Amino acid sequence: MQHIIVFNMSQKLVSKIPQGPIAAKWTRHKEEIRTVSPANKRKLEVIVVGGGLGGASAAAALAELGYNVKIFCISDSPRRAHSVAAQGGINAAKNYANDNDSVYRLFCDTIKGGDYRSREANVYRLAEVSNLIIDQCVAQGVPLARDYGGLLENRSFGGTQVSRTFFAKGQTGQQLLLGAYAALNRQIAKGNIRSYPRHEMLDLVMIGGEAKGIITRNLITGALERHGAHAVVVATGGYGNVYFLSTNAMNCNGSAIWQCYKKGAFFGNPCFTQIHPTCIPVHGDQQSKLTLMSESLRNDGRIWVPKKKEDVENLRNHLIKPSQIPEEARDYFLERRYPAYGNLVPRDVASRAGKERCDAGFGVNRAGKAVFLDFASAISRLGRQVIEERYGNLFHMYEKITGVNPYREPMMIYPAIHYTMGGLWVDYNLMTTIPGLYAIGEANFSDHGGNRLGASALMQGLADGYFILPYTIGDYLASKIQEPPTDVRDAAFEEAEQAVRMRINQLFEIKGTHPADYFHRELGKLMWAYVGMARNHEGLNKATTEIAALKREFWNNLCLSGVPNEFNQELEKALRLADFFEMGALMALDALDRNESCGGHFREEMQTPDGETLRDDLGYMYVSAWEYKGENSVPQLHKEDLWFEFVPVAARNYKD
Numbered sequence: 057m058q059h060i061i062v063f064n065m066s067q068k069l070v071s072k073i074p075q076g077p078i079a080a081k082w083t084r085h086k087e088e089i090r091t092v093s094p095a096n097k098r099k100l101e102v103i104v105v106g107g108g109l110g111g112a113s114a115a116a117a118l119a120e121l122g123y124n125v126k127i128f129c130i131s132d133s134p135r136r137a138h139s140v141a142a143q144g145g146i147n148a149a150k151n152y153a154n155d156n157d158s159v160y161r162l163f164c165d166t167i168k169g170g171d172y173r174s175r176e177a178n179v180y181r182l183a184e185v186s187n188l189i190i191d192q193c194v195a196q197g198v199p200l201a202r203d204y205g206g207l208l209e210n211r212s213f214g215g216t217q218v219s220r221t222f223f224a225k226g227q228t229g230q231q232l233l234l235g236a237y238a239a240l241n242r243q244i245a246k247g248n249i250r251s252y253p254r255h256e257m258l259d260l261v262m263i264g265g266e267a268k269g270i271i272t273r274n275l276i277t278g279a280l281e282r283h284g285a286h287a288v289v290v291a292t293g294g295y296g297n298v299y300f301l302s303t304n305a306m307n308c309n310g311s312a313i314w315q316c317y318k319k320g321a322f323f324g325n326p327c328f329t330q331i332h333p334t335c336i337p338v339h340g341d342q343q344s345k346l347t348l349m350s351e352s353l354r355n356d357g358r359i360w361v362p363k364k365k366e367d368v369e370n371l372r373n374h375l376i377k378p379s380q381i382p383e384e385a386r387d388y389f390l391e392r393r394y395p396a397y398g399n400l401v402p403r404d405v406a407s408r409a410g411k412e413r414c415d416a417g418f419g420v421n422r423a424g425k426a427v428f429l430d431f432a433s434a435i436s437r438l439g440r441q442v443i444e445e446r447y448g449n450l451f452h453m454y455e456k457i458t459g460v461n462p463y464r465e466p467m468m469i470y471p472a473i474h475y476t477m478g479g480l481w482v483d484y485n486l487m488t489t490i491p492g493l494y495a496i497g498e499a500n501f502s503d504h505g506g507n508r509l510g511a512s513a514l515m516q517g518l519a520d521g522y523f524i525l526p527y528t529i530g531d532y533l534a535s536k537i538q539e540p541p542t543d544v545r546d547a548a549f550e551e552a553e554q555a556v557r558m559r560i561n562q563l564f565e566i567k568g569t570h571p572a573d574y575f576h577r578e579l580g581k582l583m584w585a586y587v588g589m590a591r592n593h594e595g596l597n598k599a600t601t602e603i604a605a606l607k608r609e610f611w612n613n614l615c616l617s618g619v620p621n622e623f624n625q626e627l628e629k630a631l632r633l634a635d636f637f638e639m640g641a642l643m644a645l646d647a648l649d650r651n652e653s654c655g656g657h658f659r660e661e662m663q664t665p666d667g668e669t670l671r672d673d674l675g676y677m678y679v680s681a682w683e684y685k686g687e688n689s690v691p692q693l694h695k696e697d698l699w700f701e702f703v704p705v706a707a708r709n710y711k712d
């Protein structure tokens with residue numbers, strides 16, 4: 057293993073968690089931080105990179121406050137950010153279902169769901185502002201589902217025993233994004249926001265140790281541009297595509313946060329990735345994307361495999377249909393193992409249980425890598441129409457992809473990479489270790505610890521953008537009111553632009569034989585095999601060596617078509633992939649360091665006799681924050697110790 061230098065609670069990691077009772081921390085903090093007067097806000101510029109739910113909500117809220125905002129995104133409109141893909145819903149502690157939900161219960165569920173690896177203060181604040189998000193979105197006209205009497209409807213997601221998930225059929229992300237996009241457009245029309253679609257951030261610019269701007273590439277013309285501001289907010293989403301096959305869109309990438317990391321922002325918990333249990337299984341070598349079947353389906357769908365190997369064989373050979381297997385011959389393994397939560401255990405638990413059955417030889421497709429998600433009992437209890445109203449578009453999507461009608465036969469599902477809990481380390485103000493650089497949404501290391509509960513990413517992204525950053529950024533900007541607009545002729549911009557130009561030229565000079573996709577697919581295989589659902593010491597060391605070898609091959613044998621100064625998607629892919637190699641290596645290093653199992657990070661050496669995660673609270677109750685030390689040096693590990701004053705720390709139990 058590489059030699060890692062460790063710093064405990066170094067001076068660079070000041071989390072700024074306010075003192076006092078948990079329920080009073082955020083209110084007190086807001087009272088104590090500085091504010092900026094309306095006349096001064098007009099003089100200050102903020103760059104927001106990313107137009108998803110995190111970025112769009114932040115940009116709209118900041119412009120509404122009076123700041124001058126520039127928003128950048130890769131797609132042709134912020135409205136097409138990957139947040140549109142979110143299907144199932146968004147959590148909030150409204151207790152509309154009258155089932156004894158509360159801010160405190162949402163807080164506890166999230167801490168427990170994250171396997172006690174997140175900050176109590178942040179998670180409580182998240183639960184606290186969750187209700188404001190729903191009010192905001194309803195005011196914007198987001199068509200959240202309503203019950204017969206007109207009240208907002210709720211359903212359940214994993215890791216909870218209440219119904220607190222608000223939804224818009226199976227298109228919650230899209231509808232929420234339309235709301236944020238409308239708010240954004242209102243400010244664009246007023247001249248408070250300038251929007252730069254099809255612009256990719258390629259570097260962060262720092263002046264005097266503070267974030268002062270970015271270098272972008274115009275994806276249509278290929279031109280490099282300089283943009284300055286008084287503060288920079290990164291909202292560029294997660295880095296799950298390091299695995300190549302994932303539920304993320306192909307454009308999702310981790311490059312912007314990686315550029316910030318290389319400029320000095322610490323990277324928090326890089327190895328914490330989420331595997332989602334209900335995705336359509338891989339069905340071929342040429343596939344580049346996996347499709348999620350929303351967790352909401354587990355409200356009514358029951359997960360099972362046959363009890364007898366003979367039935368498994370017959371299914372694989374298409375000699376019988378799943379509906380022909382009688383009730384008593386089915387193993388509803390989640391209901392059997394976790395009676396209290398049943399099919400609604402958290403994602404990491406459900407994924408591992410499904411994999412365990414498949415590894416034991418009960419996988420129901422040809423590859424032996426699928427379990428059933430069955431709606432037969434829900435359809436007979438509620439009728440097909442109710443199921444259609446609840447999940448119609450998801451059923452339609454499943455049938456389009458697989459050719460199987462899920463109203464008649466169960467869906468086949470298998471775990472897949474879905475979300476990254478890791479990201480840029482941020483303090484309570486959402487500021488990274490670089491002054492003036494903020495990270496929000498999936499791009500930060502987040503409030504979800506070792507495992508995110510379903511429907512909590514939208515909650516976190518919108519909490520960050522609408523209700524947290526607009527307050528906390530004022531504390532920093534209050535000291536900038538006399539600073540003139542950033543001059544993009546500064547030497548720091550020249551240097552950063554030249555570095556980007558050189559990197560692009562370097563890629564074109566390789567003139568090898570394999571396209572970026574070839575290397576990306578190979579990297580994905582390594583990541584899934586050794587840094588995927590199950591990790592161990594030997595495999596992680598192997599990953600480190602093999603990723604380094606593949607990276608070398610990439611830099612010697614990449615074939616890049618086209619030219620730099622025009623629309624060139626191959627170049628975009630190559631630039632992002634170059635960063636994925638480095639990110640993958642850091643993920644393996646972090647996973648190697650964390651010799652415990654927690655949440656989605658399952659170290660095979662650390663498990664209970666019945667295959668559950670075994671944490672080591674004495675050794676690892678910390679956020680790992682990695683500091684870049686240069687191309688050929690091992691990054692330095694800083695530890696932010698976690699402590700739990702308000703939720704008793706216990707082994708996670710979803711059985712009773």
Ligand SMILES: Cc1cc2nc3c(=O)[nH]c(=O)nc-3n(C[C@H](O)[C@H](O)[C@H](O)COP(=O)(O)OP(=O)(O)OC[C@H]3O[C@@H](n4cnc5c(N)ncnc54)[C@H](O)[C@@H]3O)c2cc1C
Nearest residue numbers: 106107108110130139142144145257293497498511513514
């Ligand atoms: C299939 C699917 C279903 C999901 N369903 C749910 C759900 O039901 N509930 C839930 O809570 N969560 C869900 N999630 C998770 C949730 O959707 C995401 O975590 C969340 O939407 C991320 O929002 P974001 O604003 O942080 O990032 P994104 O929405 O990914 O936006 C990133 C933005 O950054 C831009 N960008 C990226 N790199 C650059 C760059 N270098 N320069 C300029 N711009 C850049 C992109 O163009 C985009 O505008 C789901 C995720 C997936 C994949």
